[in-house]
Amino acid sequence: MCGIVGLFLKQPKLEPELGALLSQMLDIMCDRGPDSAGFAVYGAGTPGFVKLTLRGPAGTDFAALGDKIGHPVIARDTHGVLSVPVAEEATVRAALARLAPEVRVVGAGTRMELYKEVGLPADVAKRFKLETMSGTHAIGHTRMATESAVTTDGAHPFSTGTDQCLVHNGSLSNHAGVRRLLAREGLEVTTENDSEVAAAYLTYRMRGGDSLGEALEHSLGDLDGFYTFVVGTESGFGVLRDPIACKPAVMAETDDYVAFASEYRALAGLPGIETARVFEPEPAKVYFWDRAA
Amino acid sequence: MNLSVQTAPATDGETRVDLATTPLRELNGALHKLAADTNQTLWTIANPAGRHAIAAGLDAPITVEIDGPVGYYCAGMNKKARVIVHGNAGVGVAENMMSGLIHVKGDASQAAGATAHGGLLIIDGNASARCGISMKGIDIVVKGSIGHMSAFMAQAGTLTVLGDAGEALGDSLYEAKLFVRGSVASLGADCIEKEMREEHKALLASKLEAAGLLGEVDIAEFRRYGSARTLYHFHVDNVSSY
Numbered sequence: 229m230c231g232i233v234g235l236f237l238k239q240p241k242l243e244p245e246l247g248a249l250l251s252q253m254l255d256i257m258c259d260r261g262p263d264s265a266g267f268a269v270y271g272a273g274t275p276g277f278v279k280l281t282l283r284g285p286a287g288t289d290f291a292a293l294g295d296k297i298g299h300p301v302i303a304r305d306t307h308g309v310l311s312v313p314v315a316e317e318a319t320v321r322a323a324l325a326r327l328a329p330e331v332r333v334v335g336a337g338t339r340m341e342l343y344k345e346v347g348l349p350a351d352v353a354k355r356f357k358l359e360t361m362s363g364t365h366a367i368g369h370t371r372m373a374t375e376s377a378v379t380t381d382g383a384h385p386f387s388t389g390t391d392q393c394l395v396h397n398g399s400l401s402n403h404a405g406v407r408r409l410l411a412r413e414g415l416e417v418t419t420e421n422d423s424e425v426a427a428a429y430l431t432y433r434m435r436g437g438d439s440l441g442e443a444l445e446h447s448l449g450d451l452d453g454f455y456t457f458v459v460g461t462e463s464g465f466g467v468l469r470d471p472i473a474c475k476p477a478v479m480a481e482t483d484d485y486v487a488f489a490s491e492y493r494a495l496a497g498l499p500g501i502e503t504a505r506v507f508e509p510e511p512a513k514v515y516f517w518d519r520a521a
Numbered sequence: 522m523n524l525s526v527q528t529a530p531a532t533d534g535e536t537r538v539d540l541a542t543t544p545l546r547e548l549n550g551a552l553h554k555l556a557a558d559t560n561q562t563l564w565t566i567a568n569p570a571g572r573h574a575i576a577a578g579l580d581a582p583i584t585v586e587i588d589g590p591v592g593y594y595c596a597g598m599n600k601k602a603r604v605i606v607h608g609n610a611g612v613g614v615a616e617n618m619m620s621g622l623i624h625v626k627g628d629a630s631q632a633a634g635a636t637a638h639g640g641l642l643i644i645d646g647n648a649s650a651r652c653g654i655s656m657k658g659i660d661i662v663v664k665g666s667i668g669h670m671s672a673f674m675a676q677a678g679t680l681t682v683l684g685d686a687g688e689a690l691g692d693s694l695y696e697a698k699l700f701v702r703g704s705v706a707s708l709g710a711d712c713i714e715k716e717m718r719e720e721h722k723a724l725l726a727s728k729l730e731a732a733g734l735l736g737e738v739d740i741a742e743f744r745r746y747g748s749a750r751t752l753y754h755f756h757v758d759n760v761s762s763y
Contacts, residue, residue, distance in 0.1 A: 473631070473650050473668070476612060492571035492590055492611055506590070506609055508630060508649050511669065 230397040231257030231349075231370040232477075234458045234488035235498075236465035236517050242484055242499070246271075247361030253487075253494040254358070254368045255350045260490055261370030264383040265352040266344025268393040268460055271363035273339035278317050278390070281335040281342045282308045282324070283380065288331060296327050305355040307334070307343050337391030339363070339462055344383035364519060365465050367458050367488075369395035375403075376420045386424040388415065389431035391462035396423035397475045397490060398454035406451065426451055430459060444468045444514040458488050459516075466516035473511035480504040486517050536561050541568040545575065555581040557601075571611065576604050579621070596623045599640060615642045618659055631668070634661045637678070643732045650687065653680045656697055662732040672699055673709065681728050683738060691746050693762075695753075699746040700725050702738065710762040711752040717745045 233253035237243055250267060273279065283306055284290070290308035294301035297320060301308040312320045317336070324331060335342030343356040349370040353359070369384035376382045385393040400406075403422035406429055410417060415428045429451060433443035440461050447457075447468065454474040459466040467488055469477055480487045480495045482504045489495045492506070509515050538548050548566065555561060559581055566587045569575055573592040576585045579602035587595070590608035599618045606614070609627035618637040625633075628646035635651065637659035647665035651673060658677045666684030673689075675697030685703035692709020698721070699712075708714070715721075722740050729735045752759055 472670075476630070478611075478630070491592060492609065493573075493592055496570035496590070507628070511650070 229260045229372040231260030231490045232395050232397050232458050233494050234367040236365040236486045239484045244362045246363045246366055248359040250366045250368055251353045251358040252497050254353050256494045257370045258349045261372040263378045264346040264371045265349030266383045266385050267368035268340050268342040268385045269361045269363045269366040270339045277311045278314050279309055279311050280333050282331050283334045284331040293328055297323055309341050335387040340391045342387050346380050367395050367460050375399050375422045381419045382421050386427035388428040394427035394459045397456045400453035402452040440464045440466045441514050441516045463520040464518040467509050468514055469511050471512040477509050480506045535563045537565050539567045545572050634659050641731055660728050679728050694748040700743045702743045711749045713749045715745045715747045721745050
C-alpha cells in the first residue's frame, strides 16, 4: 500500500504552519503504511551554504561530531543538520566519512532537510518534531514495504541530488535495468529499493538539463510498473501517476496551497478545504508547480 | 434527534449523526440494526471527512444524507436504501450495490459501482477510472465524464455518460449496455459501437428519467456501445485479446 502526502504553499502566510499541517496529514496516513515514515521539508536556507542532513545510530552525539567537524550540528533524534559553505561541502563529507563512518548523509540541499525512520509514522513525526518545522513545501511518506526490507534505508523520501527528493507508492518492474543504466552514467543507487532508482533517474534527467516537468515526462517512457510519485525540488513540486493509475491520488488546490494525499481523509483537516478545488490527478499526466515560475 | 447511537426511535423521523464525535462503527452498527419497518427513515450524517465505508451494508428502506466528502466503499453492498452524498466519493462508491439509490453530488473516484447487481447510481460530476467495472445489473448515470477502463468485463445493466469516456471503454464486455453522449477515447477489446434502435432509445430514456434528466438532454446525441461477443468463449485466434 503506502501513503503519500505533500503540501506546496503558494503564499507565505501558512509557512510557519507547514510542519504542523504535514504532520497531521502524515498521522492520518499511518493506516496505509505503518512500518516506517519519512519527510522532506524545504525550509530556510542561507545563500552560499548547503545543508546536510545526517542520520546516525540511536545515541549518536551530534554535538560532539559538530565540534570535530568544525560546524555545529543541530540534532533531531537520530538525525542532525549542519550548514556548510558550498565550497567546503566535499571536505566536510570526507571528514564525516573519516570521523563518523556510521553516520550517513541522507540529504543535501540549500533548503531541504530530510528525516526518516522505522516506526509508526505518527511516532516518527513526533520524534523529529515535524510539527515545529516551517517552510515553503514538504512531502512525506508512510511505508508498507513490498520490494525491499523494512529498514531506515528503505524508508522514503529518497534524495539523489541537491534539494531533490521523491516519494513513491507502487512498485517498479524494471528498476534493475534502470539501475544499470544509471550506474553507467555515474549515478550510484545506494539501496536495494526500487523507489531510489526512480529518484536517481529523475536526478539523471535533471542533471542533463531537464526541468522537473520534463524529467517526469521522460519517466513515463523509461520507468515501468505501478507508481504514484510526488517529487520535490528547491522551488518545485511535481506529481505523476502511471498510465493505469494503479495507486490512489487526490489533490486539493486553493489560492494558498496545492496539497496531495493518497486519500482524501488526509486533506480533510487543511484550512479552506471546504472550498478547495479537489481533483484526482489524471494518469500519465505530469503535474508540477514551481515557485520560481 | 441527535444520536448517541443507542438509538431510541426518533419522534421526528430524522436521526442526526456527527462523525466528528460519533465513531463510524457505532453509526454503521446502528444502521445495520434497522428493521424493514423502522420509523427512523431519515438519517443525516455530518463531518464525514472522507472516512471509509460510511453507510456500507444497508438493508432497510431509509434515506441517508451525508453532508460532505466520503472515502472508500461508501454505501457498498447497499440494499433498498437511498444514500445521498453531498460531496465527492472515494474509491468504490456503491460497489456491489443490490438495490436502492446512491446519488453522489460531486465527483466519484475509481471503480464506482463496481460489481453492483442492481439499483441506481447517479454521479453529478465525473467518475474516474474503472467506473462500472464488472457491473452485474446496476444502472449508472454519470453527468460528467468517466475515466479509462470503465465497464471492464461489465456483465449486465446500463452505463450512461453525458460527458466523455476514457481509454479502453468496455474492454472484454459481456451484456451491459453503454450509452455515451460525448467522445470515447478508445474502445477496449471486443467492445463495438452498435446501432441505436428504438428499444435502446426507450431504455436510455427510462434511465435518464430515473435520474431526473428526461427532457434535459437529447437522446439523439447518445451513441450505444456493446459487446461484439467474440471473447465469450476461449478461442485460440483471440489469444492476444485475453
